[in-house]
Amino acid sequence: MIAPWVWRAAWLLLPAAWLLHRYTHNDTLVFFVACASLIPLARTMGDATDGLAERMGPAAGSLLNATFGNAAELILGIAALRHGHVELVKGSITGSILANLLLVGGGAIVTGGLRRRRLRFNRLAASSSVATLFLAVVAMVVPTLLSIGGNPRYDPSLLSEEICVVLILMYALSLWFSLRTHREEVGSVREELHATPAEAQAAKKPPHPNPPPVARELVRLVVAAAATAIASELLVSALNGTVSTLHLPETFVGVVIVAIVGNAAEHSTALMFAHRGDMDVALGIAWESSKQIALLVAPVLVIIGILLGTQMNLAFTRFEVVALGMSVVALALIALDGESNWLEGAFLLAVYAVIGVGFFFVG
Amino acid sequence: MIAPWVWRAAWLLLPAAWLLHRYTHNDTLVFFVACASLIPLARTMGDATDGLAERMGPAAGSLLNATFGNAAELILGIAALRHGHVELVKGSITGSILANLLLVGGGAIVTGGLRRRRLRFNRLAASSSVATLFLAVVAMVVPTLLSIGGNPRYDPSLLSEEICVVLILMYALSLWFSLRTHREEVGSVREELHATPAEAQAAKKPPHPNPPPVARELVRLVVAAAATAIASELLVSALNGTVSTLHLPETFVGVVIVAIVGNAAEHSTALMFAHRGDMDVALGIAWESSKQIALLVAPVLVIIGILLGTQMNLAFTRFEVVALGMSVVALALIALDGESNWLEGAFLLAVYAVIGVGFFFVG
C-alpha cells in the first residue's frame, strides 16, 4: 500500500502543472503532470464523499456515493466540453467503461485467480451489471447508426436527449433495486460494494472512533472538487499541443490515456481486494463504476453539452460503439455464470489489448 | 378483465371503418379505426382456432394453434403486399418480434416481479426460444449485408427463398421438439403455453361441458378471417394518406403502430398471467408468438411476395436488423438463467423505448 504522506505529497502535482503551464509552454509536459495530479484529487473526493456518507446512514450514504463516485470524470468532462473537445469527452466515456470492464475487471480476475482455482461472485450483481451496460450499448448504437446513413429526419440532439432521459431513469431504478427491493440479495455484497477506493477501504476499517466533523468533510470535498476543476482546465488547455506534438488522435488520448489515469484509483483498490480474494468487492468496483459512467455521467454530459451549445450527443464513432458492444459481450460470456478463473481474466485483458491497439490506428 | 359484450361491440369498429372510408376520405381516421378493429377480430380467430383445437386432441390441436396463431398478421401482410407496401410488411414483422420480446416480455416480467422477489421459468423453453430467434436474426443479417455492398452475384429473391426454406424447416423441427421428443420437459409448460389469449384462457377453464359444434367454430373462423381481410384492406388503402398527413415514415408505422395493435391481445393476456405469477404462460405467449412470426409468418410472406411479383425479400434495413439482433441478445442476457426480477423487465422496456425512439428518426 502507498503511504499516506505520498498521497499528500501528490497534491503538489497540481501547483507543479500550473507552474509548468505558466512558465514553460511545454504542452505535453503540462498535460501529463495535470493527468497525474487527477489521481490524488479523485481519491480525496472519494474519501470525503465516503466520510459524509458514513454520517448519513446506509441508504442516503450509498446514494451519495453512487452519485458522486465519478465526480472527477464529470468535472473533467465539463471542462473539455467548455473548450469544445467533444471527441475527447466521448473518447473518455468509452475508454472509462472499457478500462473498468476489461482492464480493472480482467486484472482483478487474474490477480485473484493466480492463487485460487475457481473464483466465485454474486451472480445477481453480475447479471444486473451486464444488463444495464448492454442498455448503454443500445443507447449508443441507435444514434450512431442513424448518424451514418445520411438521414434527413435525424435530429442528433433531440434523439440523444430522449435517450438520455431513459438512461438516467434506468440508473435511478437500478439504485432502487439494489438499495431497496433487493437489498438483502445484492446486500451481502452491497455492503462492501464501492465505486471509489476510499469507500472500499472505509468499509473494511472499523467505524471511526471519532469521526471527523461533517463540516470538515464538506470543506475537503469542495476544495478537492475545485482543485480537480483547475487540473482539468490545465489538462484540456494543453490538449491541442500534446496531440499535435505526439501525433496522437484525440480519440486515442481520451480512450486510453485519460481513461487509464481517471480510473487508476479504482484499479489499485480492485487489485488489492482481488489479491485478498474478495472478488465481489473487486469486481463490484469495476462494474459499478462502468455502470455509473454509462448511465449517469454520459447522459449528464450530453445534456450539459447540449445546454452549452456544443455538438455533444450520443453518436459515437463506429469503432467506439463496436468496441463497447464487444466488451459487454465479453463480460457477459465470462461473468453470467458467477464463476471465473485466471484464464478468463487474461481473456479480458487480451480483448482490451486488441481494442487499445486498434484505437491507436484510428485516424 | 374486459366484459364479453365489449368484445362483441368492438366488432362494430369494422363497419365504422368502412363507413368512414366510404364517406369521409379522412385517411388517418380510417387507418386508426381499422387498426383498432383488428384487435377483436384477432381475438375471435384465436378463440375459434382454440375451439377447434380442443376437439382435435392435444397434438393436432397444438399444431393448429401454432400454425394459425398469428393468422391476423398474415392476412394483413398479404393485403399490404398486394398493394406493394413492402416496407410496411417488413416493418410490421420486425415490430411484432420487438414488441413481443421487449414490450410484452418486459411488461410481463415487471408485472410479475412487483410482488415477487424472484421469478422463475422453464429454462429449456427460454433457451430454445432464444436459439430459434437468433437463427431468424442470422437469416436477416445475411441478405441485408449482401444488399449493402454493391454485389453483382447477389440475387435477393433467390437467396431469400433458400433461407426461407431453412426457416420453415426449422420451425417444423421446433414443433416436433416441443410436441413429440421433449413434450414432457417443455410439457408442464407446454400445456399452458399459448400463442393467443383465447387459448391461454381456455387452458385455465375446465373443459366445456357442452363444447360448441365443430361446424360453428369453423364458421366463426372463416367469418373472422374474412372480416380481418376487409379491415386489412381498409387499413392498407388508408396508409399512404396517413403517412403523408402525420409525416411519419412507413417503417415507423409498421414497426411501432401496426405491431403494437397487432399484438394488443397477446399483451393483455400475458400481463394477466404475469400478475397471477404464471410466468411460464406469460413469457410463453411472448416468445412463441415471436418465434412464429420469425420462422413461419415472415418466410411465408416472403414467398407470397415473390409469387406476387413484389420486391419482398429478407433484406431489411440496417437499423431493423441491428434492432432485432440487439433485442435477441438482450433477451438472452436475462432469460438463459431461467430467473428474472423486475429490474430485468424494466431493462427490456428501456431497450424497447430506445429502439422505438430510434425508429421515429429513421427517414
Added chain:
Amino acid sequence: MIAPWVWRAAWLLLPAAWLLHRYTHNDTLVFFVACASLIPLARTMGDATDGLAERMGPAAGSLLNATFGNAAELILGIAALRHGHVELVKGSITGSILANLLLVGGGAIVTGGLRRRRLRFNRLAASSSVATLFLAVVAMVVPTLLSIGGNPRYDPSLLSEEICVVLILMYALSLWFSLRTHREEVGSVREELHATPAEAQAAKKPPHPNPPPVARELVRLVVAAAATAIASELLVSALNGTVSTLHLPETFVGVVIVAIVGNAAEHSTALMFAHRGDMDVALGIAWESSKQIALLVAPVLVIIGILLGTQMNLAFTRFEVVALGMSVVALALIALDGESNWLEGAFLLAVYAVIGVGFFFVG
C-alpha cells in the same frame, strides 16, 4: 468404420492428381482430386503426431498434438500464400472455424441427441472455448472495421502483427491452463480431447503392446507433410482455372469447399464419438480445432504472409467477420449451460446453412 486398406489406397489420389495436372490440363478435375487427396494425408499426419506424442509422456505429447494438429491447414495456407491467393487463405481460415463450430459441432449434437434426451458436457471446456473464439472475433473485427473507413493512420500489416502476438500469447496461456493449472478439471475431458481423429482413436485403444519405433513415426510424419505440400501446390495451381470454370468466387471456394475437405477427418471422428454418447470428446474435437485455427494457424499464416511480402493481414471481408461473430454467439447461446439436445444441434446446422448460402452470393 472405413477399413485400413481404403485409407492406404486413398494415398493414390495424390499421384492421380499429379498425372491429371501433367497430362489433362483440366483444372477443375485436378482441384477436386487434390482436395480429396488431402483427407488421407491429414489423417496420416495426425496418426504420426499421435504415435510420437505417445512416446513423449502426457504433457509434451499434448503439446505436440496441440501444435501439429492442424498441420495440413498450415501447409496448404503457406502454398496458397506463396501464389498470392490471400482471399483463399482468409476464406479457408473463416470456413474452417465455421465448419468446426457449426457443421461438426451441430452434427455431433444431432447425432448424440437422436437417442438421448439431454446431452451433458464439461462447462469449463465450453466456456473457455467460447471465450478464446470470441477473442479471435475481436481480433478480426478491429482490423476489418479500420480497413473500411478510409483511414490515413491505419497500417494493416503493423496492426495485424501486433494483434497476432496477442493471439499466439493467448493460445499459449490456454494450453498452460488446460495442461497445467486446471488439468484435473478440464482433465477428465482432456485425456480424451483430441484435435485429430487418430489421436481420438488412439486414446480409446489400450496402449500398443509393441509401439512402433520413434524413427518410423518421424519418417511417416515427414513423408506425409511433404506429400501434403505437393497436394497443396497442385490444388493452388489449379485454383484459378477452377474458379473461372465454375463461376465461383475464391472466397466461397475457401470458406465452403476447402474448409469442408480440410475438416472431413475431424467431422467423421466427432460423429463417431457423438454416436457413442461421448459428447465431451466429440465437441472437444470441434472446439479445440477451431481454437487452434483461430489462435495459432491464422496468426502464424499472417506473419508468414507478411514475411513473404503478400497482402496478408487480419482484415477480412465484412461478411466473413459477421459470419464468425454470429457463429460464436450461436455457440455461446447453446453451449454455456453445459447441456444440449438435438434441436440445438439442428439450430447450429441451420445457421451454417444460412451462412453457407450467403457466401455463395458474395461476389
